[in-house]
Amino acid sequence: MxxxxxxxxxxxxxxxxxxxxxxxxxxxxxxxxxxxxxxxxxxxxxxxxxxxxxxxxxxxxxxxxxxxxxxxxxxxxxxxxxxxxxxxxxxxxxxxxxxxxxxxxxxxxxxxxxxxxxxxxxxxxxxxxxxxxxxxxxxxxxxxxxxxxxxxxxxxxxxxxxxxxxxxxxxxxxxxxxxxxxxxxxxxxxxxxxxxxxxxxxxxxxxxxxxxxxxxxxxxAGGAAIMNSNHIKLKNNQFIFNYGNQSFGVLLLQANDNHIENNTFYMNQRGIYLDEATRNTFSKNKIIQNQIGVELWGSCNQQTFTLNHISENTLPVVTLGGTGHGNSFSKNGKGNDWGISFPLTDLDQNGIGDSSITYRSSLHQLLEDQELTTFFLKSPAINIYEMVNAFLNHDDVMFKDPYPLVTGKGSHTTIYLLMGLGILLVLILIKGRHRLCITFGRNGRKI
Amino acid sequence: MHYIWKEWKENIRGKGLWLSLSIIVLVSISVLIRSSALSFDKGFYVLLINLFDTIIYFIPILCLFIGAFSIFQEKEQKTLIMLITKKEKYSSFLFKKSLALYSVVLGPILIWFFFYQILLKFKFSIDVKGYFIFVFAILCLALVFLQMGSAIGSISRSRMQIVGASIFVWFYFFFLHDFILLSYLPNVTFEKVKLFSMGYFLNPLEAIRMYLETGMGVYSFGHMSRMLEAFMWTKPSIFLFGNLFFWLLVSFLLAIIFNRKEAFE
The missing domain is CATH 2.160.20.10 (Single-stranded right-handed beta-helix, Pectin lyase-like)
Known part of the structure; x- marks a missing residue:
């Protein structure tokens, strides 16, 4: 008991x-x-x-x-x-x-x-x-x-x-x-x-x-890292703000025969990052406001870019480590829309620019040799660096689009707006110096 | 307090402050409208980074002009001579004037971004800490360029000099500073990277941007190499405060050493 x-x-x-x-x-x-x-x-x-x-x-x-x-x-x-x-x-x-x-x-x-x-x-x-x-x-x-x-x-x-x-x-x-x-x-x-x-x-x-x-x-840190994989379809996805010192929207590494279509790549460090990739097709994607739109390493072959909208990137396309074989920025006579960075005429109004686009850049060598270069990609100094190196013939061809698509009317409005602002600025500096001084000094009173 | 009141009254009568504020308001609103399609959760961060990237073109030059013309006005109207009595040195005048400038310029910016947050609440999920960091970054940007402007105003003898010097300072920090560093970049080795990093973060625009992007958690530093780790040898906030301390001190000292009490034109 x-x-x-x-x-x-x-x-x-x-x-x-x-x-x-x-x-x-x-x-x-x-x-x-x-x-x-x-x-x-x-x-x-x-x-x-x-x-x-x-x-x-x-x-x-x-x-x-x-x-x-x-x-x-x-x-x-x-x-x-x-x-x-x-x-x-x-x-x-x-x-x-x-x-x-x-x-x-x-x-x-x-x-x-x-x-x-x-x-x-x-x-x-x-x-x-x-x-x-x-x-x-x-x-x-x-x-x-x-x-x-x-x-x-x-x-x-x-x-x-x-x-x-x-x-x-x-x-x-x-x-x-x-x-x-x-x-x-x-x-x-x-x-x-x-x-x-x-x-x-x-x-x-x-x-x-x-x-x-x-x-x-x-x-x-990276949107999608696709490695050693084939025949993948990426459609209508959004890769937004993948933003760091090594970041990307999509990385294709040793990945072949993939279709990337209608996706949005917005504000990434690199929109699309390709290394040792073969026969991938990129069509109808929006690649906008990335620091590097497309980073293409020399080990990549037979990539096709067609009907993409690639604009407002610090560098639209950069080719590193040499040039791969058979990479193409058009298919069946249709290239890509490169936005206002590449003004084009289309006199026959067929939606294809009257001349091809060749983009040259000097930054590829720096990007290859010195990883700290990425810290400067948002700096306005990049444009001056590119201009000076273009003047000194230190730049190389990054891509050629033989059939670039012509942008819509909206982009022309932006060009005119920017031209207008530029003219206004010049006028202010030439004629309006006193007005500027009156605005900021003398309690707003005229002299 | 007298200085603040005086500065406030002068700026209310002037157009510079209102012009600057209206530009900030217009830019903020236009970025908000453009960002209306962004997602509720993460759109907030995209908007703030876009806003910072846009507003960074305006705030430095406007603050340079406001700071420079505010000091120059004291010379032009001979009030500087009256204010600098036997008891008051130029350094104490500049200190009080700078504080007055800060309160008059930073106050309205702070108030605007308080209201802006309310507008954002209708569209996005707000991260209060992230927003605080954004506002603090904007205030730092205004602060450092106001002080540089004060130095330009102290040193200049004419309005033409002020316009020229302000545009040069803006151009230097926007283009030349980074361009010089980019030219040196191929020669940067692991041993020299710390020095290079100091040069990089000496640019207030870069120090403030790094503080903002890391503080808000949008810039990731994962898998850093030894080189990158050596480059980021301290926290972004330390880089920012170091930069602020350096430029405020340098601007203040330059203004005291090279100040000219008389003005032409």
Whole structure:
């Protein structure tokens, strides 16, 4: 009797000291284990303690404030059965251990045909991890990391490893190491995701035949780094403000036969950055207000640029490390629109300029030899440097567009406006010196 | 306080301050209108960087003119002789005059950007810290060029000299300073990079831009090489304060040493 009393006392003490954790964990896992295949579990607005492992095809639906909190030792939710559906959950506190046998995540999926939607993941190494997992739908999820300055200590928003034919749609990823990391993952479709404040919004290795549409990559160290991958389609994406000393909108490194169409590259350090890439086509993209529009290394061959709008960049195109073979800035008699930087006439009004455009620059040598050059790309002194070197014949041809597209009427208005302002400035300096002095001095009174 | 009140009354009667303010207001509004298509979350940062890149063309030259003509006016109207009594030296006059100039020019700019923030709130998600850094950067820009203007005003003997010197200073910091550095760039080695960095950040436009872009978190310095790390050998805020200290001190000392109390024309 004494022993029984002692046992009950210790057990009650244990429950008092750590009541919710043990019971809730056991109860959630136990409830999942006790469910029938195909059943639905509706969770309340409270915090459930993980970690949990799902071994049968079920649906778990949470509410606005449903939280599943891991114990920090592994994946918060491990999906080891097909046809599982998780929705409306907040998943937190996965393991951040980098010395373990596997990399952990908020939600790690090992199987096929699952759906994860309206789930928020934070405080975990990876957000959602597809591990040899195919035909899944990952949509409308929010994954938040620790910020883009933390690289090694955290994982990726979505990690897609040896996983094919998945649909990733309308996810929001912020502050993780990489936004979406693909490795050996083919035939995936990625639509409408919003990725910001990461190292690479999209990090891509050895993965082919994927389609990316309507995604937005903002304020990452690099928008999309596509490496060793072929036959990728990037359409209607926005690469905005990927802005740092080594930043880019899109990097193609050892990537071949990719189609980059109708994307916007705005205010990046480099809009498009190509190295050891072959047979890529860039069409109908807007490459505007970047410090370097297109950076093309000599190891790149057979790139085609057609129907792009490339304007207001400090350097529209720069060719470094020699000139590649077969790179072309037109296709089928259609070049690119180079904006007001290259005024053109179109007397036959066929939309193609009457003369070709040849762009020369002297900065390529500096950019090749001295990495500090990037600090000057926003300086107005660049224009003077280019003019002086052009005068001294120190510049080289960066590109030739034999069929440049003619800009619309709006750009002519800007030219006239700038000419008008210039004339006004000259008049003020010649005739209006006294007026200027009256304005700023003498209390505004005339002398 | 008398100086502030006097400066305020003079500037209200004058057109220079109003012209400068109206340019800042017009530029800010036009950039806001142009940025209306940007996203709610990140558009705020794009707008502020675009605004800074545009406004940087106007504020330096306007502040140079305001500072220079404000000092020159004291000479022209002979009030400088009256203000510099036996008790007051030129240095103390310049100090008080500079403080008055700061308050008269920076105050309205501060007020405008307070209202501007309200306009931004309708379009974008506001990062208060980022906005504070932006406003502080603009104020620093105005401050340093006002002080340079005061030095030009102190040294110049005619309005023509003021116009010429102001345009030269503006041209120097906009074009020549970086052009000289660009010419030296191929010879910069790892051993010399720290010195080169000091030269680079001696340009207030570059020091302020770096402070703004890193402070707002839009410029990332990930994966820096040894060379880049050596170039950024201290924090951007230290570069900014060092730059401010240097130019305020140099402008002040030049104004005191080379000041001319008489004016022609």
């Amino acid at each position: 004494k022993k029984l009393t002692l046992f009950l006392f210790i057990f009650s003490l244990f429950l008092i000291l750590n009541p919710e954790k043990k019971m809730a964990a056991e109860s959630l896992q136990a409830r999942i284990d006790s469910m029938k295949e195909g059943a639905t579990l509706k969770l309340e607005n409270k915090t459930y303690v993980g970690n949990i492992v799902i071994h049968k095809p079920i649906t778990i639906i949470g509410s606005k404030d449903t939280v599943i909190k891991g114990d920090g030792t592994g994946n918060v939710i491990s999906v080891k059965a097909s046809h599982v559906k998780l929705s409306h959950l907040t998943v937190i506190h996965g393991s951040m251990d980098m010395n373990s046998s596997e990399e952990y995540a908020g939600i790690k999926i090992y199987t096929n045909n699952n759906v994860v939607e309206h789930v928020s993941v934070r405080d975990s190494f990876h957000g959602i991890y597809l591990s040899q997992s195919h035909h899944n739908i990952i949509r409308n999820n929010t994954i938040k990391g620790w910020g883009k300055n933390i690289i090694a200590e955290q994982g990726d928003g979505l990690q897609i490893w040896y996983s094919n034919d998945n649909l990733l749609i309308n996810n929001t990823i912020d502050g993780t190491r990489d936004g979406i990391f693909f490795i050996y993952a083919n035939n995936n479709q990625i639509y409408g995701n919003n990725i910001s404040d990461t190292r690479y919004g999209l990090h891509y290795m050895y993965s082919d035949n994927n389609v990316f549409e309507r995604n937005t990559f903002t304020m990452n």
